[in-house]
Amino acid sequence: MRNFRRSVWFSWPYRWRLVTSIVCALVVAVLWSVNLGALFPILKLLKSGQTLHQWVDVEIAEQERLRAERAYEVDKLNVALANLARQPSTPESEKDKRRWSKNLADQTDAQNYHATQCAGYRWLRDKVISELPQDAFQTFLCVIAAVLVCVVVKGGFEFTHESLVGWVSHRTLFDLRNAFFRRMVRQDVRQLSAAGTNELMARFTNDTEQVGGGLKVLYGRVVAEPLKALTCFIAACIICWQLTIAFVIVVPLAMYVLARVSKAMRKAAKKALQRMSAMYKILNEAFSGIRVVKGFTREAHERRRFRVANSEFFRKSLRLVNIDAFTNPAIEVLTILAVAIALGAGIYLVLSKGTSIWGIPMCSQPLSPETLIQFYVFLAAIADPVRKLSSVYTKMQSAEAAAARIFELYDREPTVRGNWNGPRLTGVQKQVEFRHVCFAYNPTAEQPTLDNVTLTVKAGETIALVGGNGCGKTTLLALLPRFFDPDSGAVLIDGVNLRTAHLRSLRKLIGVVTQDTQLFDDTVFANIAYGKRGATREQVIEAAKKADAHGFILATPGGYDALLGEVGAKFSGGQRQKIALARAILSDPQILILDEFTSAVDQQSEADIHAAIKEFARGRTTFLITHKMHTIPDLADRVAMMDAGRVLDVGTHAELYTRCEPYRRLCESGHVRRPLSEPTRDAA
Numbered sequence: 105m106r107n108f109r110r111s112v113w114f115s116w117p118y119r120w121r122l123v124t125s126i127v128c129a130l131v132v133a134v135l136w137s138v139n140l141g142a143l144f145p146i147l148k149l150l151k152s153g154q155t156l157h158q159w160v161d162v163e164i165a166e167q168e169r170l171r172a173e174r175a176y177e178v179d180k181l182n183v184a185l186a187n188l189a190r191q192p193s194t195p196e197s198e199k200d201k202r203r204w205s206k207n208l209a210d211q212t213d214a215q216n217y218h219a220t221q222c223a224g225y226r227w228l229r230d231k232v233i234s235e236l237p238q239d240a241f242q243t244f245l246c247v248i249a250a251v252l253v254c255v256v257v258k259g260g261f262e263f264t265h266e267s268l269v270g271w272v273s274h275r276t277l278f279d280l281r282n283a284f285f286r287r288m289v290r291q292d293v294r295q296l297s298a299a300g301t302n303e304l305m306a307r308f309t310n311d312t313e314q315v316g317g318g319l320k321v322l323y324g325r326v327v328a329e330p331l332k333a334l335t336c337f338i339a340a341c342i343i344c345w346q347l348t349i350a351f352v353i354v355v356p357l358a359m360y361v362l363a364r365v366s367k368a369m370r371k372a373a374k375k376a377l378q379r380m381s382a383m384y385k386i387l388n389e390a391f392s393g394i395r396v397v398k399g400f401t402r403e404a405h406e407r408r409r410f411r412v413a414n415s416e417f418f419r420k421s422l423r424l425v426n427i428d429a430f431t432n433p434a435i436e437v438l439t440i441l442a443v444a445i446a447l448g449a450g451i452y453l454v455l456s457k458g459t460s461i462w463g464i465p466m467c468s469q470p471l472s473p474e475t476l477i478q479f480y481v482f483l484a485a486i487a488d489p490v491r492k493l494s495s496v497y498t499k500m501q502s503a504e505a506a507a508a509r510i511f512e513l514y515d516r517e518p519t520v521r522g523n524w525n526g527p528r529l530t531g532v533q534k535q536v537e538f539r540h541v542c543f544a545y546n547p548t549a550e551q552p553t554l555d556n557v558t559l560t561v562k563a564g565e566t567i568a569l570v571g572g573n574g575c576g577k578t579t580l581l582a583l584l585p586r587f588f589d590p591d592s593g594a595v596l597i598d599g600v601n602l603r604t605a606h607l608r609s610l611r612k613l614i615g616v617v618t619q620d621t622q623l624f625d626d627t628v629f630a631n632i633a634y635g636k637r638g639a640t641r642e643q644v645i646e647a648a649k650k651a652d653a654h655g656f657i658l659a660t661p662g663g664y665d666a667l668l669g670e671v672g673a674k675f676s677g678g679q680r681q682k683i684a685l686a687r688a689i690l691s692d693p694q695i696l697i698l699d700e701f702t703s704a705v706d707q708q709s710e711a712d713i714h715a716a717i718k719e720f721a722r723g724r725t726t727f728l729i730t731h732k733m734h735t736i737p738d739l740a741d742r743v744a745m746m747d748a749g750r751v752l753d754v755g756t757h758a759e760l761y762t763r764c765e766p767y768r769r770l771c772e773s774g775h776v777r778r779p780l781s782e783p784t785r786d787a788a
């Protein structure tokens with residue numbers, strides 16, 4: 105329960121509300137046992153036909169008589185012991201002395217007991233019964249009215265208790281979710297992509313709900329039910345503590361059963377949560393890729409996939425249900441067994457009119473049938489909360505399994521550190537340098553994703569990275585904003601190793617536009633302004649104009665205030681790219697990373713955007729990844745040709761065209777003209 109305990113700590117700020125809820129639960133428990141205790145006078149009234157006034161007088165007289173009897177015995181024993189003390193000591197007399205002394209102690213105890221009982225009945229007569237009417241039926245009505253009042257008051261406290269418990273558990277979940285989110289956004293890209301969006305979604309929603317269920321049960325039932333059981337236990341002890349002890353004999357057995365059940369429950373809950381995550385994954389894939397699903401008419405395939413995942417979840421959930429369902433009757437059988445033991449002993453005492461069983465003293469005077477019935481009611485009232493507590497245990501085990509899944513991600517420390525005391529970067533004065541960089545997504549892979557890459561880019565230069573699919577272009581540029589850190593080697597800006605630099609200042613220098621444009625479900629204005637805190641409308645419009653987005657934004661109903669809808673579904677791919685570009689332009693970065701940023705725009709727009717980019721890139725260090733080779737001579741000062749995680753060659757378009765065979769092939773396949781002003785391959 106280590107992980108669940110950690111989530112309980114999130115309730116610490118609300119401890120006073122919890123304390124108040126416990127006080128309410130205590131009042132409820134006391135009133136509950138008081139209500140049950142009302143049975144005794146009713147039984148007495150029904151059985152004897154006496155009024156309570158008559159009954160209490162009889163009881164006082166009886167207790168007085170018993171006390172007097174004991175007092176007489178005590179006096180007799182005192183005299184006998186005094187006589188014995190005057191005689192010479194013999195082994196026989198010493199034995200008698202010990203026996204009589206013990207007897208004297210027992211008789212004194214009994215005398216005190218009857219005196220206390222007598223005082224209790226007197227108090228009851230003077231303070232309570234004297235206020236009740238003399239008539240038996242009217243007395244009965246008074247008792248019922250008192251019970252009703254108690255029930256109403258108890259209801260009020262019960263409501264307050266439940267309401268406080270609900271508040272604290274929801275508020276705790278609120279804090280837990282916030283803290284979890286804070287931790288997750290701090291983690292680096294590698295950790296987050298390893299976890300996967302669907303897994304994260306499942307842990308944020310279903311798992312936190314499970315923890316919430318556990319908290320509610322912990323603060324609610326775990327507090328209220330034992331208190332109810334405790335007050336009834338005390339009441340039963342007042343009637344006959346020896347018989348009550350007989351009742352708790354089966355507790356160790358019940359504990360053993362619960363321990364076994366809890367272990368099975370935790371395992372089953374973990375598996376059910378895993379299946380739930382798998383279902384989230386399929387749902388997300390099917391609905392986010394609905395065009396692909398429908399386009400390839402794979403609805404039946406998706407249906408099957410979902411059905412399999414759903415039935416797996418069903419099976420695991422069923423196991424949970426069965427374990428839960430087993431707990432209830434098992435505990436019930438044990439409690440009935442306990443009640444039967446205590447009740448059996450009690451019935452024996454009533455029938456035999458005795459006070460001991462097998463020589464073991466059980467009560468000071470024979471039990472009346474009414475007392476035994478009242479005793480049984482209290483025992484049954486203990487059994488009910490205990491039965492309810494058994495399901496609590498299974499719920500808490502589910503919560504523990506869910507909390508373990510949450511804290512497993514929560515505790516991961518980001519490998520890319522913020523370096524809050526590191527040197528702040530304010531711009532690129534000289535160069536950006538990749539020095540012998542090696543990187544692998546999978547550390548055990550034979551071939552690293554980046555293999556000893558060395559590349560120096562001068563400040564203000566525009567460099568294009570080209571190469572076949574999967575050669576590592578995007579990965580290399582992801583090292584610049586430190587989405588990942590190299591496994592060996594270093595990335596430096598003006599000689600400062602980025603590993604040691606102030607992370608925020610570094611990221612503020614960089615603007616990224618990628619092929620997968622990420623827009624948020626907000627207005628067009630907010631999406632562009634995302635690039636710069638406090639951006640004005642004029643600045644946003646200016647950036648949109650530069651990104652060739654102004655025209656279509658104005659043509660959209662609502663203009664800059666139009667809502668984009670879920671991930672910009674209202675706009676075409678090219679329009680979304682233009683909005684993302686406007687966002688990057690607005691952030692006014694010193695380093696611009698453009699990764700296939702015009703992959704979805706039409707040719708006319710591309711020409712316009714390129715003209716804008718050329719203008720915008722002036723004075724900025726720009727990295728360009730493109731497969732559109734015809735754009736390179738126009739946009740890039742130099743080109744880095746990559747293959748299989750290595751930089752094959754670096755130079756101007758003309759230089760590479762001349763000396764780098766793979767680059768030339770790439771250009772030719774993209775119908776890129778041979779450079780005119782540079783030496784040709786034949787000439788070279």
Ligand SMILES: Nc1ncnc2c1ncn2[C@@H]1O[C@H](COP(=O)(O)OP(=O)(O)OP(=O)(O)O)[C@@H](O)[C@H]1O
Binds near residue numbers: 571572577
């Ligand atoms: N998150 C990831 N986890 C594991 N492997 C990855 C991940 N991202 C990329 N890779 C792998 O790393 C290699 C380089 O990928 P990268 O995206 O850098 O290539 P690229 O040159 O940009 O390709 P493209 O031109 O197709 O965009 C590929 O083999 C790819 O499968």
